[in-house]
Amino acid sequence: MRRLIFSRPKSLRDVEMHYCAGCGHGIVHRLLCEAIDELGIRERTIGVAPVGCAVLAYDYWDFDVTEAAHGRTPAVATGIKRVRPENIVFSYQGDGDLAAIGTAEIIHTANRGENITVIFVNNGVYGMTGGQMAPTTLAGQKTDTTIAGRNLKRDGYPIKILEMLAVLPGVRYAERVSVHSAQETLRAKRAIKKAFKTQVDNIGFSIVEILSMCPIYWGMTAIQAAERIETEVATFYPIGVIKSY
Amino acid sequence: MPKIKIDKPKCKGCYLCVVNCPKGLIKISGDMNIKGVKAAFFSRSGKCTGCAMCAVICPECIIEVYDT
Numbered sequence: 001m002r003r004l005i006f007s008r009p010k011s012l013r014d015v016e017m018h019y020c021a022g023c024g025h026g027i028v029h030r031l032l033c034e035a036i037d038e039l040g041i042r043e044r045t046i047g048v049a050p051v052g053c054a055v056l057a058y059d060y061w062d063f064d065v066t067e068a069a070h071g072r073t074p075a076v077a078t079g080i081k082r083v084r085p086e087n088i089v090f091s092y093q094g095d096g097d098l099a100a101i102g103t104a105e106i107i108h109t110a111n112r113g114e115n116i117t118v119i120f121v122n123n124g125v126y127g128m129t130g131g132q133m134a135p136t137t138l139a140g141q142k143t144d145t146t147i148a149g150r151n152l153k154r155d156g157y158p159i160k161i162l163e164m165l166a167v168l169p170g171v172r173y174a175e176r177v178s179v180h181s182a183q184e185t186l187r188a189k190r191a192i193k194k195a196f197k198t199q200v201d202n203i204g205f206s207i208v209e210i211l212s213m214c215p216i217y218w219g220m221t222a223i224q225a226a227e228r229i230e231t232e233v234a235t236f237y238p239i240g241v242i243k244s245y
Numbered sequence: 246m247p248k249i250k251i252d253k254p255k256c257k258g259c260y261l262c263v264v265n266c267p268k269g270l271i272k273i274s275g276d277m278n279i280k281g282v283k284a285a286f287f288s289r290s291g292k293c294t295g296c297a298m299c300a301v302i303c304p305e306c307i308i309e310v311y312d313t
Contacts (some may be wrong), residue, residue: 005247006297006310017305021282022259026304182265182298215259222259 009033011042011062014104018056022222024212025054027179028121028188033061035193045088047126048073048079052094053127069104074109077116088199090117095136096126099161104164105162110205113170117195118207119163119167123214124233131217135159138236158236162209172204174242178211180229184239203245210238249287252307256284262299262308263290269290271299 011033017023030124036042042063049057051070058065068076073091098106098120106118125143126132133143135152136158140149150158166174173195177188177203188210195206211233213225220228249269251262256278263271270293278284289291300308 002248002311002313004309005295005312006300006308008309012306016255019304021257021304022261023304027302030306179302181265182302187303210284222261223264226261226264 023217031189050093050097069224074105097137120209146152166175173206176209180226253284255307258282265302
């Protein structure tokens with residue numbers, strides 16, 4: 001009899017996702033569910049879905065999820081965690097959500113050292129609204145609002161949020177990973193699991209940044225987008241542990 | 246021999262599994278699925294080791310891996 005060695009995790013509902021072909025969100029959703037299942041915390045997990053491409057994430061996860069205003073997921077997660085400290089609370093955010101409109105929330109949540117986990121998916125553009133420039137867009141990258149490429153003089157520099165947060169004493173665990181290849185995806189899963197373990201063990205604030213593909217708004221195929229992460233994006237946003245306990 | 250099962254009607258055609266299979270056993274089919282996408286399929290042209298790299302990278306989570 002054939003034995004199943006890899007299948008959909010229990011926390012991931014068997015529904016079709018609305019993401020474009022080759023989008024990294026689907027991979028990150030699954031890694032999150034695998035980590036939650038392996039730690040056995042599904043019954044006491046509460047997620048906070050962002051505004052952005054992952055706005056419908058609650059349709060795909062089979063645990064409690066709530067929705068927050070744009071960029072305010074860490075603030076909502078703080079409230080939930082303080083009222084229900086026995087629950088595992090995580091905030092799922094994109095780069096337009098966390099690095100632009102929600103910068104104040106993430107910095108102060110990290111500074112207070114709230115015992116929550118933040119999953120930060122960085123694809124360098126605003127996907128949901130049509131591919132505009134995000135604060136994390138690389139120099140020279142073409143988007144809908146920077147048609148000649150991002151001009152550092154006019155648009156400023158890309159923000160390295162993780163390095164910025166790592167200087168705060170409240171942050172206990174910060175790691176940057178990627179989902180552009182199977183090997184890196186396995187590494188990303190270990191990082192997400194460790195971030196949740198940080199919260200389960202009551203150590204403090206944990207954040208994982210995941211470099212993800214957006215083939216549609218990068219104007220390339222999924223395979224080219226995965227290559228671009230390796231050759232361009234990961235050279236500016238280096239993959240690895242930024243801070244650990 | 247291990248084998249994989251791809252849920253072809255749900256494939257969106259990103260082909261990340263095709264480039265991530267170390268043995269090159271996943272190919273692009275010639276006909277279209279219900280979405281109008283040329284889905285990836287498992288060609289039994291070589292020996293699958295059951296490493297599950299295709300399933301790990303699949304954004305749609307539609308690949309299942311079976312041991313013998």
